[in-house]
Amino acid sequence: MRLVMKFGGVSIGGKQGISRAIEIMNDFSKKGDQVVVVVSALPGVTDELVDISEKAAEGNLSTIDDFVPRLRELHTLTARNCIRAPDLLSRVTDEIDQTAKELEGILHSVARLMELTPRSRDFILSFGERMSAPLISGAADDSGLKTKWLTGCEAGITTDENFGEAKPLLDLTKRSVKSKLEPMIAAGILPIIAGYCACSPHGTTTTLGRGGSDYTATLLGTAIDADEVIIWKEVEGLMTADPRIEPKARVLDKISYAEASEMAYFGAKAIHPKALEPVIEKQIPVRIRSSYNLAAKGSLIAGEGVVRSKGVVKAVTCIEKVGMISVAGAEISGLAGIASKVFKVLNDGGINVLMISQSSSETAISFVTPRDKLRRASNVLELNILGADYVKNIIAEDDVCVIAAVGAGMRGTPGVAARVFGAVAKKGVNVRMIAQGSSELNISFVVPEKDGPTAVRALHEEFELAKFADAIN
Amino acid sequence: MRLVMKFGGVSIGGKQGISRAIEIMNDFSKKGDQVVVVVSALPGVTDELVDISEKAAEGNLSTIDDFVPRLRELHTLTARNCIRAPDLLSRVTDEIDQTAKELEGILHSVARLMELTPRSRDFILSFGERMSAPLISGAADDSGLKTKWLTGCEAGITTDENFGEAKPLLDLTKRSVKSKLEPMIAAGILPIIAGYCACSPHGTTTTLGRGGSDYTATLLGTAIDADEVIIWKEVEGLMTADPRIEPKARVLDKISYAEASEMAYFGAKAIHPKALEPVIEKQIPVRIRSSYNLAAKGSLIAGEGVVRSKGVVKAVTCIEKVGMISVAGAEISGLAGIASKVFKVLNDGGINVLMISQSSSETAISFVTPRDKLRRASNVLELNILGADYVKNIIAEDDVCVIAAVGAGMRGTPGVAARVFGAVAKKGVNVRMIAQGSSELNISFVVPEKDGPTAVRALHEEFELAKFADAIN
Amino acid sequence: MRLVMKFGGVSIGGKQGISRAIEIMNDFSKKGDQVVVVVSALPGVTDELVDISEKAAEGNLSTIDDFVPRLRELHTLTARNCIRAPDLLSRVTDEIDQTAKELEGILHSVARLMELTPRSRDFILSFGERMSAPLISGAADDSGLKTKWLTGCEAGITTDENFGEAKPLLDLTKRSVKSKLEPMIAAGILPIIAGYCACSPHGTTTTLGRGGSDYTATLLGTAIDADEVIIWKEVEGLMTADPRIEPKARVLDKISYAEASEMAYFGAKAIHPKALEPVIEKQIPVRIRSSYNLAAKGSLIAGEGVVRSKGVVKAVTCIEKVGMISVAGAEISGLAGIASKVFKVLNDGGINVLMISQSSSETAISFVTPRDKLRRASNVLELNILGADYVKNIIAEDDVCVIAAVGAGMRGTPGVAARVFGAVAKKGVNVRMIAQGSSELNISFVVPEKDGPTAVRALHEEFELAKFADAIN
């Protein structure tokens, strides 16, 4: 089997995490599998890089001089914990020192110029992976594996220059990755790729945005025709609900690409829809597994033919820290004019929209936005829309949350909405706003924030998600 | 009591309709009420004027020469049936002849120039009311009333020059109407106003668009501080459902302005939200009554304080001849960008949007559009959006209908959605798309077209709308 | 020889004018030439049609009822004067009556709708030619010729629907004209075409704008591969100067297309540059001749190879009723930013610009505009540009005129500017603004209005334009 596996976050946290990751690489390699590994930054590092890049732009040199040694220390100590062979260790610590020095130079440069361009920001953010990858490569070599680490750029991932959210140039990337990795694989070398970062055709470093390391893994998987992409996480897979809210939540055995795409707001366990795109065409399965429980098979994300199941609703989540806005007024012409203006204003204002609903009366359009954008959304709308045309008022509410239930089985099955709202109603929860699109994979509704957990539990129970997730309904 | 009453459609159809209308005017006048009457065109006339104006623009003279005498004949015959006094009859037929001649001139003008401008169109459409108003005024005088008919322009209704959907200049209109009608009322004259049409400050004829005659009535009501505006219809009032679908449907006693506004798609019985705007400020009640059953009180539309009721869902309808479109793709940035583009494209394409839904996954946005615009909507979206950004596909379906349930009682009442979808589910109807905005006055959902009537009946039964509409739930 | 000849204005004024026109047709026909005739409206008629169309839009019916009979009378009387054969006369007067009736209908239509659309305006303006063409065709037949009159549309001239200034669709027009006229010519019929008007592919009447009848002639000439296009005028040809200013002015024997194009502002004698475009490709000569002096050869407009002459400056004119504006300020970036803004503002304001000058210091840009647009130009610039950027002031002057000297011989001849300004200086005339583009066909300069005639005479003398125009310099 040819496998691309990505280790990220806690799955490479500390000596324990890394040891497990390396154990896994060894296990698969010994089985004769061809393995390509993608690593993200050590836990917390990317956030710290975001933070320090902003501080650097304020000219804050002392913070940099405090930060870089700490970052180097973190990686060096981890290296010492994970690598025994002195020559390997010194190779890795040298590499870390050098990279830290480069980072320091970059941060000082930003501090001196007191300006953080999107290009510099991407460059800085790439250092998390550029430090974790040699570390893990060294530790793997120490365990007897023969590895070689590469940046995303070196591995051939080529993007446009839309810094912060660069878009891969797919054909170029595929050809380029193939020509880089195939010879290494053939030579028995295990490539370890720094995730998240890539480069433009001019060689400028870029980053892939949200879910970037997963995206790196699926891009590589597609390029080298992997049999499976494995995303190792600290959890055992995608779950039926957040276990902190519903202790009976269970791991999902199988889920379709489409269902997984609908789970964007299911927290750490989820995979960004964008990261699934490369594998859909070739129907390469993606598996979410826990590196802490190798016995568990995790969750398989695959085509509908493969994951066909009896389940109707497969998972339920509660999206918190959101607010709801309603724009009311008689749309004089019945055209999409007000909707067009509302969303243009929001888009220009940089405001995310999670959920939209306009019922058939055409007298009001409602939407949900992150709570920290609520006041801004309300302001830009009042400034730009109120009074014009027939818009009469704009109401914002902030004490709400969104409940979302996902499952391909809803499609064509009568009574799902009834069961959803019946379960919620039984608990006395009032439903403020509802949206279900025609794909019928997701039904979302707004409830008062305090009732969110109750609603999640009610749905979890109604759809018996605590039973073996695939066998029910 | 000071009353503005509007007679439209079948309520002035034929001798019978007009006789009833005049009887009503007499009844109220004898009771000592001050009455102002608004009339629309005789049934079917406005549609014929739309039709002939388009044919005229093609230069079709013979059709005009066929049409105008027919129209004159219709009004003259009706006059002969309704007016006995020869001098009154000849006054009215003379007026009809003259107006018909003017219309003929206008239509010939359009035919000669082979061009129908929005301005000419509005002028032509105003002739329906300009012929019905003198006829009804004559018939009323024949019955012993003392009336005077006026065009909307003569009555003081002043608008901008947005032909086809002119917007009243409210302050000017109020002052102007007051100064025109108060002296007539004081002199014991019953003013009969040609509805739907108005004029710009330059005297150019305009029309008020959808629901125009009702709008004339509520504008006049606000201007002269009426105690009530009565809309006489062929039906007894707003109903809980379409009786052709649900034979048990009943008339609603009371309904709030907001609820009535949500009923835009409830067919002939409904009143356009725009027409309610003038009366809301002064909380002037609007009553929908049947001129065929004077014993029945009809439906009262008023402020929430007045109409407070126990009902949760008050009415349910099925909007037919619609289609549903879904635009799918991973919104890369989470911003309102795709929504903004989708609705801009639709608005530019002149496409109405009845219902919108985007659930929390942000991977698809769905909306409902009139079926005859469905192909166009799909085309303009494919042309302008597909392939760009991350939009991956656009799916249109045409065998659906929208079910809408309306009622202010839904607000804050847990379990309504559950009852709605539970009732529908019990009948085995699959729900394709759902939208409920935060005003909680309207819950709309899409079902297969064939299941529409079943869904209406299920909800009608579930919410016991067949009982006295106000006394239940 | 195959000839297209156009008779316009005074050359078809009254019995005398028309007789001459017909004599000319006979002369050429007898010589064996194949002749196609284009006629414009009788003198003054188009202006009256412009006038009445505007009055009609004000609903002024009595003016129409006064105008149309007068117009019919004018044509009928002229017909009676020019046609002796009673059957021919009655055919023509019938045609005139019918056309007058149609015009009356159109004008009444506009009056009734109180709106003059660009489309209706073009239709009305076409009636001048639609009445003169049958009249002249009848008179020609009366003289023994065999003619047939056609509208521009019937002759195959097809345009876009840019009413008022419609642009011919050249390929379509050529094919269409050929197929219409060739069979007539072959059958020995002399086609008489109503100039100025044409139609869109949908058959809607359009007009060709300024110089429209000349344009009709050159379009036809190109379509049927004419050997020459003759424009008959009341004057003997293009002149070296306006004889009212310079009594010694003479007719020019030959002039190139390019020179003629530069003479747009040379008054009635000139031909619009646009009208020369169709003939340039095939190098078909255009001759301006006087129908009052058949002995005179007139002015030949042709390719440079044909008209090669010794003359440096060939003609000089004074453009009156203009004003001059100067926009001053240090252009900070040296870019075309201020020029770009100035001309955008003027263009948006519908303001013509006759002459532009910006000398190398980049601190001011000057231009000339018709005097009646001067105040408007000044206002829109102050509103939109002043204060912004580095624009410091805007000065308008209205007591100026533009002197233009034209001649291909200036190109590459040193000393022309010196002679131009030397001659003017000798008369003590101050030169306010100068522009000479790199084509070196035209040198224009601004002088105080009162000095205009002096400047014209000075140049006329300097370049000895009173001598045989071609033989000098």
Place this chain on the structure above:
Amino acid sequence: MRLVMKFGGVSIGGKQGISRAIEIMNDFSKKGDQVVVVVSALPGVTDELVDISEKAAEGNLSTIDDFVPRLRELHTLTARNCIRAPDLLSRVTDEIDQTAKELEGILHSVARLMELTPRSRDFILSFGERMSAPLISGAADDSGLKTKWLTGCEAGITTDENFGEAKPLLDLTKRSVKSKLEPMIAAGILPIIAGYCACSPHGTTTTLGRGGSDYTATLLGTAIDADEVIIWKEVEGLMTADPRIEPKARVLDKISYAEASEMAYFGAKAIHPKALEPVIEKQIPVRIRSSYNLAAKGSLIAGEGVVRSKGVVKAVTCIEKVGMISVAGAEISGLAGIASKVFKVLNDGGINVLMISQSSSETAISFVTPRDKLRRASNVLELNILGADYVKNIIAEDDVCVIAAVGAGMRGTPGVAARVFGAVAKKGVNVRMIAQGSSELNISFVVPEKDGPTAVRALHEEFELAKFADAIN
């Protein structure tokens, strides 16, 4: 007297230049004048900084490491040559070292980030003055003066953040400069200000663009109500012509602000129009003098009342390395549409326009652009304009130059143009394009490049500019 004097370029070149500058400061100070000095960078330094900033952005570290020591050496050596007192010398060399180190840091930062933002560029360009000012301040102190050097920012010059061409916030700058400099002057300290650079209200370094140091001097002059601003140059003043072309060229005694503004293209001697703006309001005279010839009074730039003279043309220049473009086609509507499009396209393309001419035929518009932009101008026009509307061709010529003659005396004097073109014609030079705006201060024309010097000499002779410039004509 209160004087602001600016030393730039060669006037502070080497030991000799600086000694002279300091001698001048001493002379004036001893006379009791209050002196404020503005210095530009040492000769050639700004160009080198432009160059190195671009190389830095390519990541070229070795060039930086070669450049910075060279730059430091240049300043240190100069310091050693000009300063004898060891403590002063070490103070200055320390300051130079430190500034060089800072510059090195900035350049390394740019090199590391491989990106030169407009903000960083301005910062780097400010280092020329930031190194010359302390050096000259030290040398002045060494001569016995008591000076203090300040950056433009420290002196109070505040601008917007339009990097590269920052615009001073005048009121803020005046108040701020006054409060900074007045106390120093009162305390007997001679302020030495680093010219060209300033800062935004947030303290970000900006530069004033072309002619920046002169601009610094006039801004300071206005702020502290100077009696005169003296610009010390290597030449004796503004000249009647370039002496390399016309050996008889002489220095101009007096010239008006307006005339001086017209001389933007008169080479090193000229002063940018922008730099004259601050002094015009208060009519503060500006004097251009040579530090090499203190006996000579130089050229005085002042209000027209002061400089009134008999001269007609005062100076003549030849602008080389330009090209000429002509856009031809019949402007169908006569509106400014084509001009508007042409200059929009050029402006968007970043193309400077030196001279514009459109003669009265409206068939072609010609303009002059720097030769290195000629091909680009031609390309963007062909791409965006050709074929559209009635534009028929675009012709570019590159072997031309512009001759400009300047003089307020032209205004209202008949015969100047005649003399200009007569003089040129006598030499057999062909004039290709002419523009004279209505301000009549400047007449510009295009001649073949090879004839440029001949034309300059011809005009110089014609207007007897070799005589005492003020006494003639």
